[in-house]
Amino acid sequence: MRMSVFPTEEFQMRMTRTKKKMAAMGIDILIVTDPANMNYLTGYDAWSFYVHQLVIVMLDEDQPYWVGRAMDANAARHTSWLDEDHIYPYADHYVQSALRHPMDFVSDLLKDKKKDKKIIAVELDAYYFTAKCYIKLVQSLPNATIRDGTNLVNWIRIVKSDREIGYIRKAAKISEKAMQVAFDTLNEGVRECDVVAGISYAQISGTEEYGGDYPSIVPLLPTGKKTSACHLTWTDETFKQGEPVIIELAGCYKRYHSPLARTAVVGMPSEEMQNLGEVVVEGVNAALDVVKPGVTCEEVEMVWRKTIEKHGIKKESRIGYSMGLNYPPDWGEHTASFRSGDQTILEPNMTFHMIPTMDLGHVGMEISESFRVTENGCEVFADFPRDLYVKPNIRLA
Amino acid sequence: MRMSVFPTEEFQMRMTRTKKKMAAMGIDILIVTDPANMNYLTGYDAWSFYVHQLVIVMLDEDQPYWVGRAMDANAARHTSWLDEDHIYPYADHYVQSALRHPMDFVSDLLKDKKKDKKIIAVELDAYYFTAKCYIKLVQSLPNATIRDGTNLVNWIRIVKSDREIGYIRKAAKISEKAMQVAFDTLNEGVRECDVVAGISYAQISGTEEYGGDYPSIVPLLPTGKKTSACHLTWTDETFKQGEPVIIELAGCYKRYHSPLARTAVVGMPSEEMQNLGEVVVEGVNAALDVVKPGVTCEEVEMVWRKTIEKHGIKKESRIGYSMGLNYPPDWGEHTASFRSGDQTILEPNMTFHMIPTMDLGHVGMEISESFRVTENGCEVFADFPRDLYVKPNIRLA
Numbered sequence: 036m037r038m039s040v041f042p043t044e045e046f047q048m049r050m051t052r053t054k055k056k057m058a059a060m061g062i063d064i065l066i067v068t069d070p071a072n073m074n075y076l077t078g079y080d081a082w083s084f085y086v087h088q089l090v091i092v093m094l095d096e097d098q099p100y101w102v103g104r105a106m107d108a109n110a111a112r113h114t115s116w117l118d119e120d121h122i123y124p125y126a127d128h129y130v131q132s133a134l135r136h137p138m139d140f141v142s143d144l145l146k147d148k149k150k151d152k153k154i155i156a157v158e159l160d161a162y163y164f165t166a167k168c169y170i171k172l173v174q175s176l177p178n179a180t181i182r183d184g185t186n187l188v189n190w191i192r193i194v195k196s197d198r199e200i201g202y203i204r205k206a207a208k209i210s211e212k213a214m215q216v217a218f219d220t221l222n223e224g225v226r227e228c229d230v231v232a233g234i235s236y237a238q239i240s241g242t243e244e245y246g247g248d249y250p251s252i253v254p255l256l257p258t259g260k261k262t263s264a265c266h267l268t269w270t271d272e273t274f275k276q277g278e279p280v281i282i283e284l285a286g287c288y289k290r291y292h293s294p295l296a297r298t299a300v301v302g303m304p305s306e307e308m309q310n311l312g313e314v315v316v317e318g319v320n321a322a323l324d325v326v327k328p329g330v331t332c333e334e335v336e337m338v339w340r341k342t343i344e345k346h347g348i349k350k351e352s353r354i355g356y357s358m359g360l361n362y363p364p365d366w367g368e369h370t371a372s373f374r375s376g377d378q379t380i381l382e383p384n385m386t387f388h389m390i391p392t393m394d395l396g397h398v399g400m401e402i403s404e405s406f407r408v409t410e411n412g413c414e415v416f417a418d419f420p421r422d423l424y425v426k427p428n429i430r431l432a
Numbered sequence: 433m434r435m436s437v438f439p440t441e442e443f444q445m446r447m448t449r450t451k452k453k454m455a456a457m458g459i460d461i462l463i464v465t466d467p468a469n470m471n472y473l474t475g476y477d478a479w480s481f482y483v484h485q486l487v488i489v490m491l492d493e494d495q496p497y498w499v500g501r502a503m504d505a506n507a508a509r510h511t512s513w514l515d516e517d518h519i520y521p522y523a524d525h526y527v528q529s530a531l532r533h534p535m536d537f538v539s540d541l542l543k544d545k546k547k548d549k550k551i552i553a554v555e556l557d558a559y560y561f562t563a564k565c566y567i568k569l570v571q572s573l574p575n576a577t578i579r580d581g582t583n584l585v586n587w588i589r590i591v592k593s594d595r596e597i598g599y600i601r602k603a604a605k606i607s608e609k610a611m612q613v614a615f616d617t618l619n620e621g622v623r624e625c626d627v628v629a630g631i632s633y634a635q636i637s638g639t640e641e642y643g644g645d646y647p648s649i650v651p652l653l654p655t656g657k658k659t660s661a662c663h664l665t666w667t668d669e670t671f672k673q674g675e676p677v678i679i680e681l682a683g684c685y686k687r688y689h690s691p692l693a694r695t696a697v698v699g700m701p702s703e704e705m706q707n708l709g710e711v712v713v714e715g716v717n718a719a720l721d722v723v724k725p726g727v728t729c730e731e732v733e734m735v736w737r738k739t740i741e742k743h744g745i746k747k748e749s750r751i752g753y754s755m756g757l758n759y760p761p762d763w764g765e766h767t768a769s770f771r772s773g774d775q776t777i778l779e780p781n782m783t784f785h786m787i788p789t790m791d792l793g794h795v796g797m798e799i800s801e802s803f804r805v806t807e808n809g810c811e812v813f814a815d816f817p818r819d820l821y822v823k824p825n826i827r828l829a
Contacts, residue, residue: 038667080664080665081661081663081664081665082649082650082652082663082664082665082761083663084761085559085649085761085762085764105748105749106662106663106749106789106791107661107663109658109660109661109791110661110663110664112661113658113661113664114664126748127748127749127750127771128771128773130749130750130769131753131764131766131769133583134773136557157563159562159563159564159567160533160562160563160564160565161562162482162559162560162562163559164562164563165556165557165558165559165561165562165563166554166556166557166561166562166563166565166566167556167557167580167582168557168563169563169566169567170556170566183564185564186530226643227643228636228637228638228643228644229637229643231636232632232633232634232635232636232637232644233633235629235632235633235636236629236630236632236633237629238629239625239628239629239632239666240625240626240629241625241668245668246623246624246625246626246666246667246668247625247629248665249650249665252479252482253479253646255479261506261510263506264478264504264506264507264509264510265503266478266479266480266503266504266507267477267478267479267507267510267511268477268478268479268645268646269636269643270435270643271638271642271643351502351523351524352502352503352524352527353524353527356528363760363761364479364481364482364760364761365482367482367528369528372527372528374524374525376525376531392503394503394506
């Protein structure tokens with residue numbers, strides 16, 4: 036009944052790389068709470084990250100340990116490559132209780148395994164590793180040395196295997212379909228929620244050959260002046276003529292994402308929006324052109340920056356980030372970003388979402404691409420017109 | 433351009449209650465990172481909780497402070513009731529950086545406001561308040577006293593206003609529609625992902641009168657033996673004859689949820705499933721019958737327990753929890769649970785999801801209801817048949 040997304044050998048290779056990095060950093064035990072890192076090392080896949088759960092990697096063991104709520108142990112059995120000896124469910128009275136904390140269970144497990152005097156790294160700044168988890172661990176393992184292992188696994192995830200790239204390509208096909216649905220359905224008088232409903236249908240239904248998974252971020256759809264607030268979702272208001280709308284979405288396949296953002300205008304765009312659209316596309320094109328192994332992330336951003344500054348436009352925030360496997364609330368990997376100061380050197384099969392979010396205060400714009408670094412350049416995942424989209428207004432026709 | 437979900441008076445009342453509780457606990461400053469608590473106190477609503485953001489409540493100020501990424505300040509302006517003086521954006525170089533942490537910005541803000549020697553409470557076990565946030569705060573505010581404020585606001589949220597109840601009723605209408613779509617579309621040979629796509633369409637499109645918001649949890653749809661792993665999502669496999677499927681979903685309106693779970697079988701259910709369905713419904717009916725103000729949560733669970741034990745069935749995990757306003761990854765409020773030892777006394781306008789998740793090892797079942805406590809009983813939100821659903825198999829007809 037295993038639902039194997041990757042062969043066991045791929046998980047073993049990930050474990051080998053993780054343990055190699057742990058050894059180099061002098062870490063005996065790594066406690067992983069980021070759901071994407073848990074999935075990466077074990078295959079575990081369920082919507083259970085709303086309770087405390089984690090994976091423990093020990094330098095001297097081939098398999099990691101899964102620790103989670105008893106109710107979710109069967110999900111570990113169905114989705115992970117771990118044997119029964121490496122699945123450690125905790126009782127339900129630990130769940131959201133003021134009396135007990137799951138990290139007490141973890142401490143007891145480490146004591147049982149005689150690992151409580153070791154050098155233990157935790158993901159200090161990862162989602163779902165709360166301050167309380169840390170405090171409990173420090174209190175109950177007084178003889179351990181607690182270190183920071185934030186992003187240790189994320190930096191291994193940054194270079195994808197060919198199988199992972201295959202999954203992202205499948206996700207990209209879904210992102211094309213979903214964006215096309217958005218363009219086909221948005222129109223003056225149509226409710227935002229009805230367009231997003233169609234996007235979501237396309238994201239989950241996927242293609243005839245394969246279904247879609249849930250993206251780590253819901254479709255973002257700010258309209259009009261709200262395009263200057265890029266992380267707004269949607270309302271049940273209707274589209275107005277001449278107003279811009281940002282559509283940011285991702286296709287997702289087996290937790291692998293291919294994000295895509297476009298901006299559309301129903302009816303005639305303002306001259307300002309038209310000009311901005313041309314500058315953004317020129318900037319993205321220039322930045323993508325410079326991508327290849329050996330180039331640094333900040334060099335890519337610099338090319339973008341110089342291109343738009345020729346047109347008198349400035350932008351402070353980063354223009355992209357590493358992405359791939361993930362869970363809510365983010366499809367970004369929290370490693371490399373395209374921004375000044377980021378000297379990450381591009382390597383083949385690194386995958387990024389290049390998304391220069393423009394904010395003019397009263398209006399905003401997004402035109403993005405997801406891509407992988409190839410041997411000598413880049414492969415853009417989605418095949419979708421890279422433009423400001425002008426929706427013919429049928430009421431005016 | 434404010435998108436006001438509640439009148440300012442309602443936010444002020446929430447602030448008054450929060451500050452009263454802070455005063456009673458000897459807390460000067462409360463730092464709120466749970467996105468639902470942030471929304472509750474300010475109205476702030478955007479998919480930006482993947483970066484560090486928070487709300488600061490000071491005993492001596494009427495309005496809280498919003499702190500977030502510069503890119504999201506416009507979202508605060510659009511969605512919150514705060515004036516410009518209470519919106520504090522941090523620069524983009526704090527985002528997912530190894531060099532800087534947003535909590536440094538927060539410490540500087542508290543020093544500027546001469547609040548760095550106060551008693552400051554943080555939500556130690558809330559989503560998105562990472563260990564790193566805590567460590568940074570403790571390091572940079574050596575003269576402050578840091579206390580635990582976990583669930584302080586959640587316990588205020590547990591009793592809803594009539595306006596909040598109105599939103600949950602609207603969410604319940606959406607949950608009925610979405611569940612009906614699931615029942616209408618699932619059939620032998622149909623892909624799970626296509627059924628979930630229809631569910632998601634219904635959740636977001638909502639009704640003709642109002643649109644739906646994104647639920648904090650995606651539809652859960654374990655099938656066959658995987659029904660014993662209740663937090664699995666879906667695949668692109670097709671439904672098989674005689675196999676059970678659990679459908680857990682919620683309608684959501686302006687971040688307020690009304691969850692609903694049902695179990696269906698395509699074709700003939702096994703005798704075991706039929707019997708289990710009858711027992712679960714009898715147990716839920718009995719537990720709902722005993723709900724009224726003055727009863728404790730553990731008394732409700734005890735009625736359930738005694739009812740199913742008459743049929744020789746036992747269950748260890750809790751059978752429900754307080755719910756309402758929320759963001760991913762959970763619609764539960766992390767306060768009261770229906771379980772042994774929970775002595776929370778029911779009050780009018782508390783709202784719960786009663787969901788006894790059954791797991792027989794080889795198969796599982798969920799039949800749930802969301803409800804509010806009324807003056808003398810309970811109001812079940814969704815009007816949907818409370819039964820194991822048997823889907824007539826058209827191929828057999």
